[in-house]
Amino acid sequence: MDSLALPTCEPLIRFCGVALTLGGRRILDPIALDIGRGEFVCVVGPSGCGKTTLLRLIAGLYLPTEGQVLYGGKPVAGPRQDIAIVFQDYGKALLPWRTASGNVSLALEALGTPRAQRPARIAALLAKVGLAQHADKFPGQLSGGMQQRLQIARCLAQEPSVLLMDEPFGALDAMTRQALQDEVLGLAASSGATVFFVTHDLEEAIYLGDRVVALKPNPGRVADMFEVRLPRPRDQLATREHPEFLRLRRTLFDFIKEAEA
């Protein structure tokens, strides 16, 4: 392995021999994976290898058929307020009949934030993702990148300790994608949140991650892990030209080619 199997800080999430069988089909072979508090972990692998399934196990949307997912040392038994999910399909994640403010408000309502405190909190969250000028617009009046920012603002309203991101930028153009990558890095750094980020884009995984976990399919399993020894803050030009970035890029491309063969 190129890599470190263990996070460099205290584990917040632990997969302890987690296996999953659905409808009689083995989806995941036993997985051992520790994710450190505040770590940014990216997950890559060929289609169908179980990336989203791992994310759903952390979210408590699936329960393992063997082993346990531990969160803060306790088994995950179902969805929790302090674990937020950003989906690729922002169109479905947002309520079209609520304004940008209304969509963020939804998370605050679910949290039980008193009505009087909501407007200031909503304004701060929209400002954080660059949508201060668009508070009264409906999702349909916003670009794809703006809708994804709105979904992120709504997740941040939960003040999550963990942000689960399932190919969040997969539907966006390259420029918007890069801008949002940098915003997410900034938000993760300022909040200290642990991020579990699923992507098909190997360069995105290296650019964002502290570690890249590479899965293989049939059944899904961890094939390798790569520590990303690149300085932070990351920079769209300098980081992508760094010799270590290029080395990891080659290694991951070779891995995917072999995994898909």
Ligand SMILES: Nc1ncnc2c1ncn2[C@@H]1O[C@H](COP(=O)(O)OP(=O)(O)OP(=O)(O)O)[C@@H](O)[C@H]1O
């Ligand atoms: N509820 C389910 N019932 C049966 N099989 C399922 C279920 N959910 C997922 N699977 C299967 O589990 C495997 C892993 O799916 P998953 O969506 O986690 O893969 P993925 O790596 O995220 O794929 P992609 O990159 O295409 O999004 C796939 O073969 C999928 O068909």
